[in-house]
Amino acid sequence: IINDIVEFMEPVLQEKEVTVHCTMEDVSFIGDMGMIRELAMNLIDNAVKYNRPGGHVYVSVRQEEQHVNLTVRDTGVGIPEDKQKRVFERFYRADTSRSQKINGSGLGLSIVKHIVEHHHGTISLQSKMQDGTTITVRFPKGSSSNSLVEK
Ligand code: ATP
Ligand code: MG
Helix, strand or coil, rough: CHHHHHHHHHHHHHHHHEEEEEEEEEECCCHHHHHHHHHHHHHHHHHCCCCCEEECCEEEEEEEEEEEEEEEECCCCCHHHHCCCCCHHHCCCCCHHHHHCCCCCCCCHHHHHHHHHHHCEEEEEEEEEEEEEEEEEEECCCCCHHHHCCC
């Protein structure tokens, strides 16, 4: 999934002069493939979009004993500390993105949060202005998505 996304984004990466580095382990967990794709797409899209020319994005996928971890780190503009909680709200956009005229609807991270919850996972964000942002998503390995449980 990650390789597909990076390949798909190649023209944007060239245009923005951003390099994506991937460190991936083979992982297995039960989840909705389309949703996981959407989640990864949104996180990588943000990491590229809010980056700087010559910037980097580090994507890592790791298998822990009971969890699968996806981390997307960028060397971009960062998110002001007082705005960090709000970025998961629908339609919320930090002024850093509006003032720089970067397009977006403010929906991506609210969708990501929804997908994480659907899979009983957790999401955390660390960010420093002018330094970059790291988002870590953690999925319980054995736990299936809500929809699978319901079935
Ligand atoms: P959309 O994803 O719907 O096209 P968007 O990127 O503005 O639009 P979100 O992905 O929900 O919306 O992100 C919300 C806001 O959080 C962004 O507008 C931006 O201000 C901030 N943000 C998200 N990811 C990053 C990041 N990696 N670096 C800096 N700011 C970010
Ligand atoms: Mg987005």
